[in-house]
Amino acid sequence: MFSKKTVLILVGILLVTVNVILLAITTRRPPGTGIGRVMIAFAAPFQGLATRTANAVEGVWRDYFFLVSVSQQNQALKQQLAQAVQGNVQRHELELENNRLRELLGFKRSLPGPAIAAQIIGKDPSAWFKTVIIDKGQADGVQRGLPAVTFHGVVGQIVESSSHQSRLLLIIDRNSAADALVQRTRARGIVKGTSRDECYLDYVMHEDDVRVGDLVVSSGFDGVFPKGLLMGTVTTVDFQGSDFFKEVRITPAVDFERLEEVLIILKPQLSAPRVSSDRR
Amino acid sequence: MSYFIYIVSSLCLVTLQTALIPRLGFVGHFFDLLLPWVIYLAAFRPVHEALPFVMFMGALMDNLSGGPFGLYLTSYVWLYIAVRLAATVVRAENAMVLVLVIIAAVASQNGLFFMVIGMSGAGGHTTGEMIRVVSEQIGWVLLTGPLIALGMRQAKRLTSRRARKVLESRAATQAE
Numbered sequence: 438m439f440s441k442k443t444v445l446i447l448v449g450i451l452l453v454t455v456n457v458i459l460l461a462i463t464t465r466r467p468p469g470t471g472i473g474r475v476m477i478a479f480a481a482p483f484q485g486l487a488t489r490t491a492n493a494v495e496g497v498w499r500d501y502f503f504l505v506s507v508s509q510q511n512q513a514l515k516q517q518l519a520q521a522v523q524g525n526v527q528r529h530e531l532e533l534e535n536n537r538l539r540e541l542l543g544f545k546r547s548l549p550g551p552a553i554a555a556q557i558i559g560k561d562p563s564a565w566f567k568t569v570i571i572d573k574g575q576a577d578g579v580q581r582g583l584p585a586v587t588f589h590g591v592v593g594q595i596v597e598s599s600s601h602q603s604r605l606l607l608i609i610d611r612n613s614a615a616d617a618l619v620q621r622t623r624a625r626g627i628v629k630g631t632s633r634d635e636c637y638l639d640y641v642m643h644e645d646d647v648r649v650g651d652l653v654v655s656s657g658f659d660g661v662f663p664k665g666l667l668m669g670t671v672t673t674v675d676f677q678g679s680d681f682f683k684e685v686r687i688t689p690a691v692d693f694e695r696l697e698e699v700l701i702i703l704k705p706q707l708s709a710p711r712v713s714s715d716r717r
Numbered sequence: 718m719s720y721f722i723y724i725v726s727s728l729c730l731v732t733l734q735t736a737l738i739p740r741l742g743f744v745g746h747f748f749d750l751l752l753p754w755v756i757y758l759a760a761f762r763p764v765h766e767a768l769p770f771v772m773f774m775g776a777l778m779d780n781l782s783g784g785p786f787g788l789y790l791t792s793y794v795w796l797y798i799a800v801r802l803a804a805t806v807v808r809a810e811n812a813m814v815l816v817l818v819i820i821a822a823v824a825s826q827n828g829l830f831f832m833v834i835g836m837s838g839a840g841g842h843t844t845g846e847m848i849r850v851v852s853e854q855i856g857w858v859l860l861t862g863p864l865i866a867l868g869m870r871q872a873k874r875l876t877s878r879r880a881r882k883v884l885e886s887r888a889a890t891q892a893e
Contacts, residue, residue: 443820452752452819558736559735559736560734560735560736561781561782561783562731562734562749562781562782562789563749563782563784564850565827565831566782568782568783570735570781593891597780603780609833612783654874694742714832
């Protein structure tokens with residue numbers, strides 16, 4: 438009845454009409470209803486997933502670069518902090534060293550002869566002997582037999598000297614002996630080392646008055662240590678009625694575990710510098 | 718070359734022992750670090766190469782110590798001889814054996830020191846204190862000994878490999 442061409446035209450007009458009608462209807466209705474919601478509900482999970490993935494990728498990308506810069510900043514800050522801490526420690530060390538050297542300098546002025554400051558660079562490898570190596574030797578005028586002291590008191594004497602280093606026998610070494618006096622009563626004895634952190638004051642006569650807390654100073658009679666240098670404090674006094682001598686133990690005035698610098702008296706003149714009881 | 722390595726290593730050990738370890742207050746009494754070195758030389762190196770060096774180390778330590786000269790020299794040389802003899806009957810490469818040998822060396826070195834101190838009549842240390850010091854040193858051997866033993870074994874393997882290569886290259890040269 439109709440030609441094929443006419444049918445196509447009619448179908449086209451119908452589709453356009455339906456389309457216009459549908460558009461007219463949908464433009465009057467509020468959005469979010471009907472099939473739109475279904476489609477949204479269908480697509481949303483995928484969109485969400487895609488969005489989250491994209492966000493994650495973007496986040497990782499962005500954060501990575503951000504973190505790299507933060508990490509770099511963190512490293513730089515850590516380095517600055519470490520430098521500041523190190524600087525602080527060094528300043529503190531210098532301050533402490535400065536204080537010690539001031540003490541030594543002040544003490545050096547009170548010594549009867551010229552003295553030279555030396556640093557301890559090594560300790561005895563054996564636990565049973567108490568010697569240290571110092572960084573001054575014959576080139577600096579240091580010779581065998583010279584006494585070493587600190588602001589706190591007597592340290593020991595040089596037993597061996599090379600051109601730039603010397604070995605110092607501490608008064609706590611078992612081989613060390615020095616003539617001494619109890620400051621309060623002038624009782625005389627020999628300070629002998631034990632290779633521990635204490636010494637004995639040997640040959641103190643039983644009638645001599647020696648009490649715990651008495652200061653022991655060098656007598657100058659041994660020809661090594663100038664008279665009047667603090668050696669230690671009496672910690673125990675033992676005496677049996679029949680003994681000829683008292684057994685007196687003293688704690689050295691110098692803390693040998695923390696000893697870092699000493700003064701070597703180059704030409705000891707055996708007169709007395711001032712001794713104070715609060716040096717340690 | 719060997720002597721150069723030996724000297725540098727011993728100087729490092731001596732510096733560690735006399736200048737660095739004493740600064741670490743918590744360490745207390747550490748054992749003589751040259752003892753494992755002597756044991757290594759005795760167990761794994763030829764006499765002509767090791768013995769002069771062991772004597773050199775003994776003299777070096779004697780110069781650094783306040784003890785009578787020859788004390789370290791004596792302890793090292795006798796330790797060298799004892800380990801050399803022991804190595805003929807015991808497999809020295811065993812780490813456990815090496816740790817035990819170091820412990821024995823530490824104990825015998827201290828024993829020698831006590832003997833010499835006793836002979837000098839200086840006295841001073843109580844038995845309790847001696848036991849405490851030696852125990853501390855042995856404690857440090859137990860802590861660090863296995864690592865030292867492994868180091869010794871590794872050094873032995875490296876030197877053996879090097880020696881083998883030298884022999885092979887010499888043989889190849891002779892064959893040419």
